[in-house]
Amino acid sequence: MQMRDFVVRFAGEGGQGVVTSAEGLAQSSTQVGYHALTFATFPSQILGGPTWTQARISVDPVLAPGDDVDVLVAFNQDAYDAHRQEVREDGVVVYNSAEFEPEGDSRSYGLPFEELARSTGNNRAANMVIMGALAHLINMPQENLISFVEERFNRGRAEDAQVIKSNIEALNLGRSHMAASDFSLGELAPPVMPSYQQLMIKGNEAVCIGAMAAGLDFYVGYPISPATPILLYMERNLVGKDRLAYQVSSEIEAITGIIGAGYAGKRAMTATSGPGVSLMSEGLGLAWIAEIPLVVVNVQRGGPATGLPTKTEQSDLFGCMYPAHGDVRLPIIAAGTVEECFYGAAKALEWAERYQGPVILLSEMSLAERSQNIRKPDLSQVKQAKRLTYTGDNGYRRYAGNELSPMPIPGSPGAYVANGSEHDDMGDTTHLAERHVQMTERRFGKIKLLEEDDYERDQPENSIAVMSWGGSKGPSREAYDKLKESGLPVSWYYTMFLNPLPPKLLEELKKKDLVIVPELNYQGQFSSILRSMGVKAESITQYTGLPFKARTLVEKITDMTNACLKETVGV
Numbered sequence: 001m002q003m004r005d006f007v008v009r010f011a012g013e014g015g016q017g018v019v020t021s022a023e024g025l026a027q028s029s030t031q032v033g034y035h036a037l038t039f040a041t042f043p044s045q046i047l048g049g050p051t052w053t054q055a056r057i058s059v060d061p062v063l064a065p066g067d068d069v070d071v072l073v074a075f076n077q078d079a080y081d082a083h084r085q086e087v088r089e090d091g092v093v094v095y096n097s098a099e100f101e102p103e104g105d106s107r108s109y110g111l112p113f114e115e116l117a118r119s120t121g122n123n124r125a126a127n128m129v130i131m132g133a134l135a136h137l138i139n140m141p142q143e144n145l146i147s148f149v150e151e152r153f154n155r156g157r158a159e160d161a162q163v164i165k166s167n168i169e170a171l172n173l174g175r176s177h178m179a180a181s182d183f184s185l186g187e188l189a190p191p192v193m194p195s196y197q198q199l200m201i202k203g204n205e206a207v208c209i210g211a212m213a214a215g216l217d218f219y220v221g222y223p224i225s226p227a228t229p230i231l232l233y234m235e236r237n238l239v240g241k242d243r244l245a246y247q248v249s250s251e252i253e254a255i256t257g258i259i260g261a262g263y264a265g266k267r268a269m270t271a272t273s274g275p276g277v278s279l280m281s282e283g284l285g286l287a288w289i290a291e292i293p294l295v296v297v298n299v300q301r302g303g304p305a306t307g308l309p310t311k312t313e314q315s316d317l318f319g320c321m322y323p324a325h326g327d328v329r330l331p332i333i334a335a336g337t338v339e340e341c342f343y344g345a346a347k348a349l350e351w352a353e354r355y356q357g358p359v360i361l362l363s364e365m366s367l368a369e370r371s372q373n374i375r376k377p378d379l380s381q382v383k384q385a386k387r388l389t390y391t392g393d394n395g396y397r398r399y400a401g402n403e404l405s406p407m408p409i410p411g412s413p414g415a416y417v418a419n420g421s422e423h424d425d426m427g428d429t430t431h432l433a434e435r436h437v438q439m440t441e442r443r444f445g446k447i448k449l450l451e452e453d454d455y456e457r458d459q460p461e462n463s464i465a466v467m468s469w470g471g472s473k474g475p476s477r478e479a480y481d482k483l484k485e486s487g488l489p490v491s492w493y494y495t496m497f498l499n500p501l502p503p504k505l506l507e508e509l510k511k512k513d514l515v516i517v518p519e520l521n522y523q524g525q526f527s528s529i530l531r532s533m534g535v536k537a538e539s540i541t542q543y544t545g546l547p548f549k550a551r552t553l554v555e556k557i558t559d560m561t562n563a564c565l566k567e568t569v570g571v
Contacts, residue, residue, distance in 0.1 A: 022040070025057070199373065331499055519541060
């Protein structure tokens with residue numbers, strides 16, 4: 001029987017090619033029509049420390065990194081000891097025989113990765129040795145890998161031919177050595193090449209492209225894991241007339257910089273992580289009260305404080321929806337896939353300009369560093385972020401009324417003060433109670449301008465629902481599909497738009513006996529917010545720094561559903 005799904009984990013020390021191996025296998029697979037997704041987790045030091053990545057290759061679209069490991073590639077003894085138990089019973093361990101020899105393991109096979117690479121004249125070809133060995137285990141045609149090598153290393157340089165030759169030789173060595181082991185997992189079913197164009201891209205890159213597609217003019221940022229690649233990408237690519245990207249000295253400078261740019265009429269954005277959002281708190285409050293458009297991307301990691309800077313978590317929802325003192329509730333978009341990182345960034349820019357205020361785009365470590373093949377976005381279909389600007393005469397009252405008003409651009413008619421103190425309709429400071437009431441209701445009322453009815457649902461007739469958010473979407477959907485197949489009476493809901501929630505979605509959720517929310521935090525943050533809105537929501541929480549396994553969610557959703565049904569019918 002052919003395999004439709006293949007999961008391989010690479011484990012070792014940072015700098016040994018663990019990440020490169022996973023990404024190379026995924027990219028080579030997608031070039032011939034497979035679907036692929038990678039997951040990476042590593043310590044916070046620059047080099048070294050226990051690191052592992054996982055690549056899932058499938059004939060079908062991939063939702064999550066995968067529960068069971070078919071092959072473990074162990075670069076050292078510590079990696080073998082830490083991950084051997086994750087390999088399924090009939091799986092295989094490929095280990096670096098130059099480093100260690102496991103005892104009493106009949107499902108392991110040793111390859112001297114670096115030694116075989118050196119024999120080709122290319123010390124950096126160890127990952128190609130590994131890819132060749134893996135290709136044998138699933139009977140993947142060697143020409144698939146050879147085509148990948150030729151395309152990857154043909155860069156128009158004099159040494160390209162030799163580099164390609166040595167890498168192909170490394171592929172062949174890995175395959176021939178593994179063939180001598182008699183190990184095989186069967187055959188991965190042949191791929192079906194999609195009829196549409198694809199991109200192999202990471203979540204952070206997708207955020208950048210989406211924001212630029214929506215018309216981003218101005219980006220400033222401060223390096224912080226796991227958001228730093230966004231800054232680096234923008235510095236290389238946000239170029240040209242009236243575009244600017246640069247690195248500042250702190251997150252406080254970043255937020256004040258984009259406040260100034262937003263006030264001046266530019267579409268402005270920064271990206272950070274939880275500690276940066278904390279430092280931006282006062283600036284976000286200023287942007288809210290002064291009604292200045294801007295976007296902050298928060299690539300979530302484990303917290304609080306320095307916490308787990310290179311692990312994944314979904315624990316910043318409270319801090320981003322309510323980031324400032326006083327009555328503030330910011331619009332929140334949370335991407336759940338690499339593709340949604342693109343569309344979420346474009347929508348965040350659009351939202352900021354539409355309602356004239358700060359918007360938070362939530363991503364997370366597992367999305368930021370995930371490589372995945374997605375349908376190539378049609379940039380011509382992305383809505384440009386445009387604000388309503390003032391074109392009248394002077395004497396304009398910027399904050400008059402309880403609805404959105406056109407925003408003057410400095411140097412044009414309608415000059416006003418963007419005041420961080422409570423103000424009247426011209427922007428002048430006031431302490432009058434009626435003005436504070438009017439302006440508070442104006443600021444909150446504008447959020448209704450962002451309401452959309454874009455959400456997913458399946459089997460809405462069931463009284464119990466699963467509704468994940470952010471990067472837990474993939475494992476949750478995979479679990480839901482298995483539960484649906486088993487006949488468990490649950491429905492599925494999902495949206496990127498956490499504030500404001502799509503009104504029709506909220507209306508449906510309020511009618512449910514139970515809404516189950518898988519989320520990677522201790523407090524059950526999103527279910528708490530849903531309960532405050534009249535939804536009977538309970539969370540499945542996890543705070544290990546790793547994503548959910550679909551198997552875990554199947555078990556817990558089943559238990560919660562059965563308990564709810566038993567209580568409802570009074571059995």
